[in-house]
Amino acid sequence: MSARYTILGTIASGGMASVYLGRMMGSAGFSRPVAIKRLHPQLAAQHDFIAMLVDEARLAAQIRHSNVVDTLDLVVSDGAFSLVLEYVEGESLSALIAEAAKRGEMVPRPIALAILYGVLRGLEAAHEARNEEGQPLGIVHRDISPQNILVGVDGIPRIIDFGVAKAFGRMLATRPGEVRGKFAYMAPEQLLGRPVTRQVDVYATGVLLWELLVGARLFTGDDERVICAAVMRGAIRPPSEANPDVPREIDAVVMQATARELSERYLTARELLGALEPWETASDDEVGAWVRRLSAESLAKRHRLLQDAVSTVDRLSVDALLRELDLSRAGAAVGPHGNRAPSSSVGPESAEGVEVVRPASHAAPSRRGMIFAIGLGVLMAFVILAAIASVRRPVGAQAASGRGASDETSLAATNAAVSVDVPPIELANDPEEAIPVEPSPTSQVVENAAPAATGVKRRGPRPRSSAVDPRSYR
Template sequence: MADSFPIDFGEYRLLRKLAQGGMAEIFLAQDKKGGICAVKRILPHLAHEESFIRMFIDEARIVSHLEHPNITAVYGHGKVDGYYYIAMEFVQGHSLLAVSERAKQVKMPLPRGLLAWVVAELLAGLGYAHAARDPRGRHLGIVHRDVTPQNVLISYEGEVKLVDFGVAKARARLTQTEAGFTKGKLSYMSPEQARGEELDGRSDLFSVGIILHEITTNTRLFNKEGPGGILGAIVNDPIPRPSLKIRDYPGPLEDIVMRALDKDVGTRWQTAEEMRDALLRYGRREKPAPGQARLKDLVYDLFGAPDSQRDIDKAKALAAPTPERVEAHRELSQAQVRVKSHVEARPQSAHKPREDETRMMPSELEQHRSSARSAVARNLEITGDQVPAVKLPISRDEPEIPVPNPTEPLRVRLARFLAAFAEDLRLSWRTRRKKWVIGLSGGGVALLVLLGLATGAFGRMKEGLSGLVQSAKDFRETEGISERPAIDAGFEPTQLRIVSEPPGASITVNEIGMGSVTPYTLADLPLGEKLRVSLSLPGYRVYTEELVLIPNRGLQEYTMRLERQVGAVRVTSDPPDARIYLDGKATSKRTPATLEDLPADTEVSIKVVKKGLSPDTKVVMVVDGVTQELAFQLEVDEGQIPPGRISVESSPTGCSVFVDGNFAGTSPVTGVAAKTGSHQVKVTCEHYGEETRSVAVWSEQTTDVSFTLEPVAFGYLTIRPVPSEGSVVRINGKRVPTPVEFKKVIPGRHVVTVENRGLNQSRQIEVDVAPNARITRSVNLTQ
């Protein structure tokens, strides 16, 4: 499409480009009623990528269910000239990221109370999306999955809008996210999203918590290098309290932030409404109260007047119904009615067209209507040096209508031009070779009205439209041109039988549909006249041939062989030499290879398989006569992905370490091999209790984990055997030195055994020891 604006795009006029992302570009646009909107259009290089198209359509389908003041509205979606698009509400403003960055540039501190109100508005839209239901009352299960400062818009009216549901999860999506695959911007993912686990709305609340933390502290929360570093920090690193960065950070706001960032979804905020209520309660303490008016003032203070306002004003001016446009539209409509009436008044029962009849195909009529409308919109005027040059739709062997000599008077040039213009439309399909026979009755007069309107010349010429018509008549008489074309005396009717292989094709003669299919016989056709015959059949290419009927041949038959509509797909893979499957069936081809003779306008599923790599499948729409490129990037099979490693330190050292329930040694432990994913690490130490954590491991990377165990409270046990000489004492099966005085033990129940081999006696007792308790027990072996 052209780069100059405005650009007509279906029902919309694109005024200028607003932004471009990795999947789509967004335009400021005007609809057919003059309203302003935004048009999000898939990028050209992705227009045939099935996965992106489905993701794009998913966004429109999801948001079409949502009507909320804090979510951008979708007005419609569809496809124009091969481009998928979404028409949506135009938000005149800036992203929350741009607002934050701009405030840093101009060193303007943002009021934390106002920022809390902005996030509360964001949560209002997010909560609505989480709870949304379809018209049948079924819960949609929407999770945005990409809540970032870039996707929160602040309008010049102080409104807060959540945008871009392109990777949102919903039960009714066309595209599904595979297990272990993550979508969204890494720095704003929740721990469960980073681990590739099943998500619900609480994942979005963690993302909101990141935003609130960052905009109120002016720092990035997970500022690590590389995807592994970012995701590892999200899953494993403790969240720093905002008050560690800003001493006077409000305690109530910090509590809200830290609960949103709790890595345990069970103790995090459970709903957007719950978190929003807490923020609003905090905001009520602010003076002046935060709200839309203060946010509006802030946006103007930071950015000034919006750049896009000039485009909007210009578009509205073009759409304004000025008196001149209203009058032009009225006269144009009347002229179109007269042309339509003249065309529809043709006799329907005649076997051959009348020689004085003006014939205009519907496509030609619409072309001239469009030209007239375009000219009125441009408000052109014809001056002494301006005469429009018009090309009419004529066959390849016919000359173009000449443009009158510029040195002639204006009225003569118009008359000559209009005479030729009307002549081409009046000639019947069997008298087209007589190119300069002119008539201005009926449809010719109506076309003069159309041309006068299209050039904006009505009311401006010295003698008006009636003068133009008279000039054209005078010119015709001066040149000695007859009013009606001569009738060819050699006309003889005959018959033509049209056969196709395969049969059943629709027949068009000279662009007029016959309403019949092959095989079919046409009767009462003129001899010596070129007949342009076209056959169309679904799944086959349109076949067109020019035929000339020969005299004295009776019934003449023509057989036409139709070609199937087929396309091809060239399949490549990295690495190559992968086996290719088509619609689930193995082919004999290996990448790189071309699959040919595929039925056009059908979807085919292509799968590539190579040993040791994960297979991949893509769906592509076959296009007639086109060889499409389909590239696969094969990934290593998960079973062959190199493992990562876990290293564990503890204080105190010497603690037992378990990974996924398996003993891995005593701390410190280094280099324990583990697959990519989430693992449970437990550390236990005598007198210090135990601690368990969930740890994310990445291929060929070492995850370091440190534990600090606090000592538990002890009790004290004294055992006095009788007799003491020769007696042995064991506590929980472990021999202890005697005498046993104030032995430090972990609180709980302990088994005490006293033995004396000289007396050949043994006795066992159970003792409950409470924290910090001092317990004394006597064990008499002589009784």
């Protein structure tokens, strides 16, 4: 078995597989009980049985309902497939009926109806299930029986075992004339190998209801041929003939659910559920208490197995958990060849392919990076100051010298001076758009030289416009 799962003991065994009580392990001492279904060793390598188990996992995973057992995982280990299921603390309906009969009891009618309600709701969910693309799966269970219904101590019945279910997209398709299921719960058309619909599940639920109300099997015989003949005859007595306490109105519901002719039978599980709603049912607490009373011995045995398994696990302290977390982060930060791994890391809670990815945190800037940034800023400041000085010096010198240079010479000198690309500075074409400044000797000199700089424009952001004429300051 995979290291993630541990088998503790056997829950049940059938012709195809055994179901074990197990534990699913996680990081930091996390664990939860699970049920593990494994094919028998002699069947583990046979194609048809492997396909049935894989089909069961894929189909059941598409049904999300409280009255259907959850499928958690499908693993391959030790040369065999294992199906990991939700563990239900409870017992199969067949075991509960047998224990009640051993004690000379019948299943109370409110409890029987409550169980049937849950089964019908689970069947409706299966019949209406769709795939990820929203297409109907067309699931028909084909094996509704007391063995495939678990009743938990929480009072909730759950359907299990979709191994022989009919559905679109199965790996193993039913061959023409092939019959799957338990003969005592098969509808006549199913026994004849005809195409099956959801009405075969309605029929099986009607047979189950008859047996719960009466406390006996509906079809009995020394071998399967006798049972099949009884089913095909369709000679079903109303349950009130075997148990006078059953109301006649329930008789009518049972007889319609088990009708031989499809046209006379309920079409859907929901329709049968609606016909049973007028009668009182037990609460979940009442059903749970009934399960606890009848299955106390088997539940105590499983509880001891779980306790023994938990006691063998080291209970980690908070400090130990933090050390484990630090080790995981260190392992994620440095790769196997000494290379630094990506900043996203996998924490200790990742186990057996379950990965938890954390977003990378922003690293603090290094000291070398800060020094480089400061130096770069100082260098840029010197460049800007030098550019400004180179712009003003030629213009001011020309104005102060009083030389009678022509406009063309001044324009050439100015263009040469302002060829440096300094984005923050711009000399406007229009004096009307210049920014007003306070009069000063320097500004006066630049103002007198303004005609020589007309038409010269530096690259950079355009200064805000102003309606004030700078010549008004003369």
